[in-house]
Amino acid sequence: MQAPFVDPRPLYETETPLSTRVGVFGRYLVIDAASQRLFDGVTRRIAGCSPIVDIGCGVGAPxxxxxxxxxxxxxxxxxDLSLRQLQSISGDAGRPSPNLLQFDATRLPFRSASFGAAVARHMLYHVRDPRLAAAEAARVLRDDGLFVATTNSSSSRPELQDAHTEAAADLGGRLVERMSTNFDAESGGEKLTGSFLEVHAEPWAGVLAFPTVNAVxxxxxxxxxxxxxFDVEADRSRLAGRVSEILRARFGDGPAPLTVGGAIFICTGPIRADNNP
Ligand SMILES: C[S@@+](CC[C@H](N)C(=O)[O-])C[C@H]1O[C@@H](n2cnc3c(N)ncnc32)[C@H](O)[C@@H]1O
Known part of the structure; x- marks a missing residue:
């Protein structure tokens, strides 16, 4: 079933927690050897291109x-669509960077064929129609350009998802479909094929090695x-309390690793609408 689309703007305009999530990945993500080789190889390929556009850059670090x-x-x-996220980057430097722009992935403010690479890391699932963003990425890439999109698998973090589903059901909370459903490892590839001649999906896998349930x-x-x-803070506190109980029953006082995984889509051969007769 198609998940209802959740407009990401209110979430990102009001939140600093994206930096919490980026920090968690930076501290606790442990990936397997094949994924490490994949990350290194893709990083080298993107680094060999110039210039590069980072679409939906969030807090800067991915x-x-x-x-x-x-x-x-x-x-x-x-x-990024969110001024708040962009300000979190320019704020660190003390002044706005000319390399940071507010834009919508479906209407990039660049000339056609002007970039060597475009990256959309963990963001295409926020775009109502990811195909439109893929078409825009293809438009701004040169013929030899590279497009890389990262995302989660629909089965990422099952330990936390199960605890959340159980706790929200117990307490009468609203259960939203996970956002990445709109562009996940399983469904993303088909949304890119109309804009690129070659689309390769490479799986990545690892754990978020949380030291304790409190860190989760x-x-x-x-x-x-x-x-x-829940709309009310007190209800959310009860939800967090119930999830804590469920996770403690599973992990006790020790480490609480969550299984994560997804795909990196590596796309070449941009199909630009302006190239078509
Ligand atoms: C999960 S965060 C990922 C940020 C970063 N790329 C990373 O890997 O950490 C998703 C980001 O996409 C941005 N975003 C959502 N919809 C967008 C759109 N249509 N155009 C540009 N950015 C968008 C959000 O504001 C948010 O900063």
Whole structure:
């Protein structure tokens, strides 16, 4: 069943928790050897291209360490729909960076065929029709350009998802379909094929090696599905309490690893509408 689309703007305009989630991935993500080789290889391929556009850049540093960022290189132009996320990047430098722009992935403010690479890391699932964003990425790429999109699997973090589903059902909370359903490892490829001649999906896998259930709960409270379960803070506190009980029954006082995984889509041969007769 098609998940109802959740407009991401209210979430990102009001939240700093994206930096919580990026921090969690930076601290606790442990990937397997094949995924590490994949991340390194894709990073090298993107790094060999210039200039690069980072679409939906969030807080600048990505959840997955794949590809350079606006913080690393001057030939990276990064943009996001959310001014708040962009301000979190320029704020650090003390002044706005000319390489940071507010834009919508479906209407990129660039000339056709102007980039060597485009990256859309963990963001295409927020676009109502990811095909439109893929078409825009293809439009701004040169013929030899590379497009890389990262995302989650529909079965990522099953331990937390199961605890959340059980707790929300117990307490009468709203259960929203996970957002990545709109562009996940399983469904994303077909949404790219109309815009690129070659689309390769490479799986990645790992764990978020949380040291304790409390560390999982900090992460859980930063997620959209937690925030959307109840409108009232007191109800959300009860939900977090119930999830804590369920996770403690499973993990006790020790480490609480969550299984994560997804896909990296590597696309070449941009099909630009302006190339068609
Ligand atoms: C989960 S975050 C990922 C951020 C970053 N790429 C990363 O890997 O950490 C998704 C980002 O996409 C942005 N976003 C959502 N819809 C967008 C759109 N239509 N155009 C541009 N950015 C968008 C959000 O504001 C948010 O910063």
């Amino acid at each position: 959840l997955l360490p794949v590809g350079p960022t606006v913080l690393d290189r001057q030939d990276v132009i990064a943009g 709960l900090d992460y859980y409270r930063s997620t959209a599905y937690f925030k959307m379960a």
